[in-house]
Amino acid sequence: MSKYHFNDIEKKWQDYWTKNQTFKASNQSDKPKYYVLDMFPYPSGAGLHVGHPLGYIASDIYARYKRHKGFNVLHPQGYDSFGLPAEQYAIQTGQHPAVTTEANIKTYRRQLDQIGFSFDWSREVRTSDPNYYKWTQWIFIQLFESWYNNETNKAEAIETLVSIFSSEGNSKVDAACDDDVPSFSAEDWNSFSESKKQEILLQYRLTYLAETEVNWCPALGTVLANDEIVNGVSERGSHPVIRKKMIQWSMRISAYAERLLQGLETIDWTDALKESQRNWIGKSVGASVTFNVQNHDATIEVFTTRPDTIFGVSFMTLAPEHELVSQITTTDQKEQVEAYITATAKRSERDRMADVKTISGAFTGAYAEHPFTKEPIPIWIGDYVLASYGTGAVMAVPCGDQRDYDFAKHFNIAIPNIFEGVDISEEAFADKATTKIANSDFLDGMNYKKATKRAIYELDQIGQGKGKTNYRLRDAVFSRQRYWGEPFPVYYKDGMPQMIAKEHLPITLPEVEKYLPTEEGEPPLGRADVWAWDTEKNNVVSNDLVDHKAIFPLELNTMPGWAGSSWYFFRYMEEQANRGEVFATEDALKYWENVDLYIGGAEHATGHLLYSRFWVKFMHDRGFVDVDEPFKKLINQGMILGTSAFVFRLNYMFFDNSEDDQTGVQVIKSLENVYLTYSEELINIDSNENSEYLNNLKKRLALIASVEDYMLESLTIIPTPIHADVSFVNSSNELDIEAFKNWRPEFKNAEFITEDDGTFKVSRDVEKMSKSKYNVVNPDDICEQYGADSLRLYEMFLGPLEQYKPWNTAGITGVHSFLKKLWKLYHQGAEGSFMVSEEAPTKDSLKTLHKTIKKVEEDIENFSFNTSVSTFMIAVNELTAQKCTSREILENLIVLISPYAPHIAEELWKKLGKSESISTAPFPVFNESHLVESSKEYPISFNGKMRFTLELPLNMSKDDIEAAVMAHEKTAHYLEGRTPKKVIVVPGKIVNIVG
């Protein structure tokens, strides 16, 4: 074989890897461990496009590199196979999601295999596999059986809480729990009925049932996310949406807010990502202050980050939804307040957010009392205060907060100044670092820090406030009204949830005849006939039996998508054979610890990556795992974008005055079958301007379409871009007109106004790769045409891993011809036969090799895979020019390249006479001495104007170089008696002399 037949080579080695289980990881090894993980894919029906494997290629390079470096590498892959698209497809077609998911996984696997990844498939996981979700259900039960002890700062078994309650009640318990837990003594507890006890415990459990508000769309019979609502109606079908309260499972992630924040310090993630998690957690330190309402029993609790400004309070604002509003509003103000509440309720959340500028509110007529001065403070309501954050009420300090300031100005409320020497006539003064408090009784003259401390102390003294830390992070709703997700291991007895014992898991999804919600608005599982729990036989039985005494209804909701993905990285640690009785054995968990390198998209910054950290911390607390962070290092790969092609359909508009000369009627028409070749003029077309382009266009239009003269006169041309499939377009942006015509029936009789030479140009734009934009490039085609190694190299070569970059298939010829050159380098014998020599390598070749080792090693460690591809190209060009055939060089070189282009590397490795797979070969060791010569040339420049080159021995000290520079003949000549002010010497770089 003298030519590079990539298809044969790739097939051969992929088969070899599968047959020999080359990448199967072992849980027993003397080598250090390294765990490289990709975010597992959702197997969608569309299959992979060239953008998907980007991160997998990067992690594969790193995994292969680590193997060369002597690590025992775990590099698994699996599928996040529960999800909405399969369910929606099932609703449309009636096909069971399990069937479509299985088919999609097959496609994914075939596509992934073809790219030559070194995945250990023996450890594959699928979240929709009952043997997997058994453990998702088990973790849910563990969360249910746990509470969060703020004193020990960890989750503990619920039994410990029960024993505290029965011995001393709940007054001393510092737990993360619901706000409205009543206090009780030990006697109270022991006298409570079982169901009362369960009710109370539910308020402490880490997963609990609670009434949550959701966006309910009655017409669709489903709950919608905020993004799915546009202008108060559903995005799909424009049906009305209402706020509805539903009993749903929630996860008490808020208990972990502080630890999730602290944990960020211990992991190697990008600052941007950590920052967005910090924002999401949203910690703010301040105080809660209680205001008494005058002539009323009620008190209003507020949270403030500026207790030091307490004497600047001139009014309070409640959210319109605040529960006290109806109680405290006076009869006089009632009408106005109610009108305001109705008006805000009508506005969708989007509307409310969209116009921040408009200030609105209403006075309730009630007054609160200042905790220190006892002065009356008017209580207002305003929609700038959000019911969902803090307590839904604020103490307004207009001189220190711009929103309060604007509100006060608008409604003519006093703005007392409590800052020393600050002008607040134009705007609020929010800078807490630079001023002192004034007009504030005991706080006068203090800075922010001191005043805050003192204010909290004084508030505590009078029992009207204390220091408090507030988090934005809310508990996560864990119920979904869907079919294709994990069922809960929960049944209901007397309205209280009961967990099904571990031995009886998994509770598998029941069959339903339709995947839609029921007519009564129950989730799809409400359609199942066999969906009740028999507590005696411990199995799932028919619903009809529910009235029997030991048979109870099962939970109808399913778990959200993030349930299964919050712990899957532990599952890979265990080999398939040992997964029966445990989610992973203790030994496996101890050995692999956590993920050393995790690669995936940035869109999971605050979802998956926060929830997994939460579950891992919980599992750590309860002793199920040792580690308390899942991912040590994380890299977000950027997206590969598609280059869409647009043809311009001609729409036009004219005044139809054919019947009545007096009043023209404006008519917009689309000439569906007329398309215009793209040009600058077309985009910037101005139909009022009498341009040559326009006239020409009108003329040509008249030839092919039925455009009357009167139309031409007032014609306004509106070019409308529509997507054309990118496969119809060549690299010069010319459309294959015939292919386009045959694409879809409506284009069959299309007319084209072409360039003069008969070509038809499209315009191009970079967009997300997507089926609907017809800009998808399939990796199968690339592999067939150029090979998987070319695809791998090219994806890396495109640019930095973390960056968004457009795909352009034309550019792949660069890396492809590099591979051909590489092949040739090993085939310099007669007629291109394979050849290596046992001769000692030349100095130049050694230099090339070691330069490459150094660069590639650095690049991989820094994840700059793009530049190492360039380095390989340079190396191969240099070695080819040197006619290098030395075995020593060629053996080392191919090991360097093998993480990037594994197939060709295996083939050449075999030709070099090796029997073992190249993946076990040690990474070449860099030796600096090959880079160094006996002397080196240093360029010298004077003020950047003149440059000389000076040849100097190596390893000279800075002073020696400086002396040599001064002694240099040309330098001396240039300086001619002038004394240099400064000589700047940078060994190996440039020497500057300032004369």
Place this chain on the structure above:
RNA sequence: GCUCAAGUGGCGGAAUUGGUAGACGCGCUGGAUUCAAAAUCCAGUUCCUUCGGGAGUGUGGGUUCGAUUCCCACCUUGAGUACCA
């Protein structure tokens, strides 16, 4: 608005702590080879130029002998977030 990231040829992008800006690849131009094409190889390719040079890393300043790199202000783009008290 806030937070973060980024602005370099026709294009994707290099330039490790400030030290010859434009590596490498695509594209383009010319040449070799070929009946021809593909493939391959060689040379050139930031811009302007009166061929001496001159300008140049979003814009305007600053620090420095020297700035793509550091500092200040501004502009643009992308991402996240959204009245967070």
